[in-house]
Each structure stands twice: as structure tokens, then as C-alpha cells.
Amino acid sequence: MSLIECIPNISEGRRQDVLDACSRAITATGARLLDVKPDAVHHRTVFSFAGTPAQVRDGALALFDAALAAIDLRTHKGEHPRMGAVDVVPFVPIKDATMADCVALAREVAAAASARHQLPIYLYEEAATAPGRRNLEDARRGEFEGLADKIVKPEWAPDFGPATAHPSAGASIVGARMPLIAYNINLATNRLDVAKKVAAAVRHSTGGFRHVKAMGLALEDRGIVQVSMNLTNFEKTPIYRVFECVKREAERYGVPVLESEIIGLIPAAALTQSAAWFLQVSDFSDKQVLENALADD
Amino acid sequence: MSLIECIPNISEGRRQDVLDACSRAITATGARLLDVKPDAVHHRTVFSFAGTPAQVRDGALALFDAALAAIDLRTHKGEHPRMGAVDVVPFVPIKDATMADCVALAREVAAAASARHQLPIYLYEEAATAPGRRNLEDARRGEFEGLADKIVKPEWAPDFGPATAHPSAGASIVGARMPLIAYNINLATNRLDVAKKVAAAVRHSTGGFRHVKAMGLALEDRGIVQVSMNLTNFEKTPIYRVFECVKREAERYGVPVLESEIIGLIPAAALTQSAAWFLQVSDFSDKQVLENALADD
16 A cells, blocks of 8 residues: 655644644544644644545645634744745655655645645655755745745746735645654764764765765763764665764764664664665565565555 | 464475465455465475454464365375474464464464364464473474374373374464564685584574574585574564674684575564664664554554
């Protein structure tokens, strides 16, 4: 059975009744709600839900209905940048689903939501229609307040919907991406400079691995430092390669790895891939994992 | 959803129509048939199927019906030792199931099958009722031909059914065990003595790990040697520990590990457990695996 995850971010992090209505809208479609993370300071909530492509499509559309009915960005203030009442909606392939499936789903949801709400929508990441639109930060730059000026520029014509900001809901950014793994490696030292140097070595922006975002920070209360990372494509930049590189770079400064942490959820494939590498398993196939063999096609 | 696997071995490896009838009996219950491995020389077939406890119970009972109707051990000759038409029936916990669940299932199936067919049944491994009955080889010793003499001894009174061999079907051995992982490590050498020494170091019978069976053998065509293993309880003797021990022992003789092989299926937990160890993940929980979080309870 094909399984896709959707992780919409909406611009409401304070009113519980609105969040409850959004949760109900999602689960009414049969999709499974995995997580709801409100942040009052950011005035923003991240939902996570999964299901068949049809369930996830219907859940995302129901969330647009519920959120747009309750959120007015003209009176919204929070610390997190945002352009829409429904700000960002990524679709992620989890099981027996390809990135192409998620791109198709993103386009379908964008087309339907924009038509239903007269809402401009940009496609981003793997669903982007131009290289300059791939990056979420670029698509969101200017935010809700700057949208009226941005949207009339030819290079920022929306992919779906009118070239006019929605009065209360702005514009939304919908796309497809690989699952993101929040992965931290703690070093057995209090030397922050070492964590920063190692982070710089592995992250993409300073010459490291293509699908790694990283920063070095101090865990003051424990007297140690951490290389805090997001792994944005574990198939192309696998977790074991990042671990071994961090370990070797830290070793250069005489610092051992203390432990690592996986924050939140991780796809089984990211771990079975790593086990097969460390165990030097030749010709390993995901089909050898008993649970995969048992799953319905 | 609770999931249990059953891996019955029957004493028929040649007549395809009998094997087909057995397969149909299993799948008619809604259980999922994972594998059918007939061996004409052994005159024996290993079925593997999985499902809910009720599906697996019904599948096992239906297999008893189909196999006993077609197999007569009085005319059966094969290279593999056997005591029953349905020779061995282990139940294995796969997901959201405990060993206690499988022991209960083994007892339920043994009670029903023995009553229905007037068939003596011994319980083995985790379901055994006495320490001397745990080991399959001990329970099967004497085979079909020696059963009449064995079964009247007080220490070999069957756990269920009459203390008389079934005329055509002998006696069956039913039990519960952990999933078995067939795991081989290939060494980059043609020195068979090294493979044999390493196998002796890690296997239980010669002082090694409790849940490891191992032997050293030559892969003549490739000019290398192999430590061929069965890991019989990956929770208590994890795969990474065995790998690291084999690697270190081979290193002692100047021999590196070339690669390893996982034969057939492996539970996801055996691999995620290994990934978490190699990656030094602290406080890792199976619940962090996305697919587990998604699974119905």
C-alpha cells in the first residue's frame, strides 16, 4: 500500500479551538494524524499526517478549508516568517511511493485549493517549476506583507491561482521533498569551536555533503557540544556517511563522539540502510525486511 | 495489529499437488503465505506464513488437516530426520506480539490438532514443559521409526494427545521461538582454518555467544571462506555484536571481513537495533521508526 506523509505548517499557534478544527478536518478523511506541534511564540503549528495518496490529498484540502476560515494574516504576528495562513505544505514519500507521486499530489492539491479559495500558490522543492523557486526561503521572501509587490513581478507569478494576494490568507507554498531526519551528534568536549568546525565540514553551504544542514552549538547544562543537523535526503546523503565523517573530523581535534540523537521520527529505510552498510551486507534488498515482505502491495 | 509468523516443516518435498493443497489450506484462513521451500532430497517442505494470532492458528490447523490426509510416513524416505507428517511447527513473534503470545498459540494449536487427529504432540523451545524437551533434536531423536519405543517412556509422554504414535503421521513437535536470522560473514582469505577458528569462537556450543550457531566453510568457486551462522535470538545476542566479534577474531589472523550476507528475511528491529548501536544513538526507541508510529495498534 502506497503511503505518503504531509507536514503542513499553518500560521496559528495559540487558539486551541482552531487547531482542533484543523485536526478534525484532517482525520475525517481517514488520514492518520501523527503529530501536532503548536508554537505560541512563532504563532505557528506544524501538523504531521499520513495515509494513502487520496487520504492525504483530501486531508490537505480539508486543512486549507479549516485554516482559511479561521486565520487572518492582517492581524497575525509571530516570530516565524510566513506568507500564508496555510504557509507551507510538503508531501513526502514514505512507502511504495515515489517523489514523482508526491510532485503529482502537490500539483493536484495546489490546483484544487487555489481554485476553491482564489488563493495564489507557489510550488517548491521537487515540485518547483523553476530553479529559483526550489528553495522555500526564496519563495517566502517578502512574507505576507510584501506579497502584493512580489506577486506582480513576472518571475514570481504564482504557479496556480490568481496573481493577487488572498486578502486574509496571502499565498501558500506547496511542494514535495524527501523525509527530513533531525540528527544530532554530541561530542565529548566543551570546546564549541570543535563543534562549529565539524558542522562547517559536513554541511552543504560550506562545502560539505549535498543534503546536510548543520550547526555547532553548546549544551551548557551538560558541559558538552553538539553538531545539530538536518539530513534532507537520506537516500543520497546517508546517515552512516555523515556519522563517520563527523567522527573523523572530531578525531582530528582529539575529540571522540559521545553519542548521537535521532529527534522525532525516522523512516525505517534510513536505519536498515545504515545497518547494512556497517555490517557490510552485500546485495541487501529492502524486500528482505520481514515487515516489507508482509506489507500489502 | 499483532503479527505472528508460523514456519511449519512437513514431510513431503516431492508431490506438488500435496504442497498446493497445503498452501491453499493456509491461505484460505486469510493468513499470508510468505514462502514455500520444497526439498526433494530431504523429502520435506518448509512453509512460512504470517497473520494475526487467529489467522495463524487456523492456518496451522488447516495444514495439519491437509498434510495428514496426504502423507504416510510408513513409506516416506528422505535425508532429513523427521518424526511426524507435520514434523515441526514453530510460532514466532513478529510485531506487537510477545513470546508468551506464541507459547499460548502453540499450546492451543497442539491441543486442537492432537484432539482432532488422535496425534501425540510434543512442545519444544520456549513452549517446552521440561528443560529436556526444549531442544528440537532431543525431541525428534529416534524419529518416526523409533517413536513407538520412545513414547511409552515416562520422560517422553507427549504433552498433548495419546501416548501412542499415529499410524501414518507419527508425532508432531510444536513450539515457540524467536525469529531466526541466517547470517554469513565472508572472509577475504582462502584459509579454511581461520573460518573454523572464528566460528568456534562465536558459537554457543564451543564457548561463544548464547544464541549463535556457526560453522566455517569454504566457498570453493570464489576462493574465500565463510563463517555461516544462525542467530537464534537477535534481541539477546544482537547481530552487531556478532559481526564485531567475528571481525576482531579474524583480524587476529590478519584476515579482513570481505562482506556479509543476510539470507532470506530479517525483522526490521534486528537492523534498526544495529543501526542505532553503530550510530551510537542514545535513548533510541522503536517507536521513532516512522512505519511503527504509523502502524495500527
